[in-house]
């Protein structure tokens with residue numbers, strides 16, 4: 001398999017094994033480096049041997065006075081000197097190479113290794129021929145061949161050709177020009193010839209084995225290296241590479257101001273649901289291509305999900321963002337409304353990490369959600385407070401859960417018919433010793449964006465169940481509580497399983513818990529949600545549809561999923577009284593629910609008029625400030641005890 005998972009032909013495989021094809025830069029560099037390292041050892045060994053040979057010569061010939069002049073000494077030992085010089089030069093070369101100084105000039109390493117090869121072969125042949133005439137010894141030649149081939153394995157195709165060429169030439173020279181001390185021609189015997197050829201073959205196999213092993217290593221680490229710097233879905237750089245490149249870019253453009261950009265595809269989830277995983281992927285890839293086109297000289301990357309990042313000069317950045325957005329909008333001809341929102345963060349002198357800078361930009365972009373009139377937002381001092389709360393939330397959610405900073409507030413829900421209390425909605429509050437009171441608007445979207453919402457919800461469910469059990473044990477009046485579920489809860493945890501475990505642990509009758517899922521969380525064909533909703537129903541929980549009418553796909557949701565109750569969003573009551581259409585719409589939603597055999601609840605009930613109207617129109621339950629804000633459990637209990645709230649005899 002190649003790195004893209006495709007099958008290779010046999011020919012290609014053989015070619016790869018003998019190093020016939022040109023390798024990509026990464027693999028070539030890896031092999032060259034491995035080669036240089038073995039060259040270093042080889043050259044070291046050669047240098048030591050040659051020094052030894054020179055000492056031996058001095059010991060045997062110079063000291064006993066057999067060598068008369070210095071000139072004679074050098075004439076007799078010239079091959080040792082040549083080889084020693086070559087080895088020392090190779091040693092210096094590989095040392096410098098390994099330290100990273102001459103990697104920029106790969107041709108130089110060819111030249112060096114080539115020179116070493118030629119010197120070694122020359123020496124090998126000359127000594128080999130002399131040795132042969134002395135006693136049919138060719139070990140010097142064979143050893144030299146070993147040296148050079150081991151240092152030349154990065155493309156064994158070439159080294160094998162060279163080895164066979166020089167090996168054959170050596171055989172030819174021996175057969176035609178070799179003479180003994182008396183000048184008579186000498187030939188290689190059959191046995192020696194066979195040994196010699198076998199040696200060449202063994203060496204070829206050795207070279208191939210070493211090469212192939214190194215080649216596999218190189219390819220493997222190439223794939224790994226690519227994976228760690230490339231985003232798998234789109235093939236464009238990932239954030240790791242972005243950070244590296246950003247630092248280099250900033251250094252190179254230190255004289256100019258730069259901006260970090262974070263792009264966010266608005267409505268990507270709906271698109272993904274509509275066109276499936278592969279359709280969504282195609283869109284992400286397309287954005288990758290657009291980024292490459294619009295930021296050819298600058299670093300860019302996929303940040304994750306539907307978010308991308310880039311870095312460019314501050315001058316003219318708005319124009320470039322506009323051009324990118326236009327190109328994006330132009331190629332999207334589908335039915336789903338999409339937009340590209342961009343957050344901008346000006347890098348300051350006190351340089352934050354690229355990742356942090358992009359995160360600031362991302363925060364600015366996140367504030368553009370659902371603002372159809374704007375697509376650029378720059379991070380400025382005004383956003384700093386929100387950003388720091390966001391960071392605080394992300395850094396402290398676990399602590400908040402553990403230390404009990406997360407509390408549950410209960411908002412009463414009344415029967416429209418008699419105004420008696422039939423349950424409460426559990427709403428999260430974060431009461432922090434440092435930051436004070438945090439409202440869900442400050443932490444729920446952040447936790448959802450960063451996929452941490454399940455940590456909070458798990459805590460809310462447990463707090464509610466524990467509370468109900470305590471009340472039951474204390475013999476107090478209890479009422480059903482509805483729990484909010486995020487779409488992500490079903491992805492990030494086994495939501496049904498977790499709730500079931502709590503119900504068992506605290507022995508809570510299941511009809512005391514309602515599951516609320518907001519309309520915007522639901523889209524067509526969401527197998528995960530279908531499965532979870534079916535499981536909730538099967539276990540005996542009532543499932544409520546929250547915020548009905550607030551999103552784009554209300555009707556589809558009703559068509560695709562089964563709910564026990566429809567919770568009409570508070571937007572319809574916003575201008576109640578001024579706008580006669582509100583009444584008509586609410587009435588028809590109530591009729592629709594009745595025809596689908598669903599119960600109803602209207603949220604955001606603030607006035608007596610709204611109560612009267614909803615009661616007459618046949619809405620089942622009401623919730624809103626008219627009856628009470630979200631409050632502590634004890635307050636609800638006290639109000640029940642004091643008679644301010646009358647707990648209904650009918651709770652389902």
Ligand code: C2E
Nearest residue numbers: 427428440444460484485486604605606623624625626630
């Ligand atoms: P929601 O589920 O639609 O909750 C109703 C929100 O409307 C609550 O805001 C409530 O305080 C507010 N509200 C109730 N009656 C009235 C009224 O008469 N007038 C007005 N103007 N507002 C009213 P809150 O508590 O700030 O929660 C906001 C949103 O945060 C919730 O909207 C819900 O989507 C989310 N949320 C709250 N608690 C949790 C939780 O524990 N888990 C999850 N996943 N989401 C939660």
Ligand code: CA
Nearest residue numbers: 425484516546
């Ligand atoms: Ca709710």
Ligand code: CA
Nearest residue numbers: 546547567603
């Ligand atoms: Ca709601």
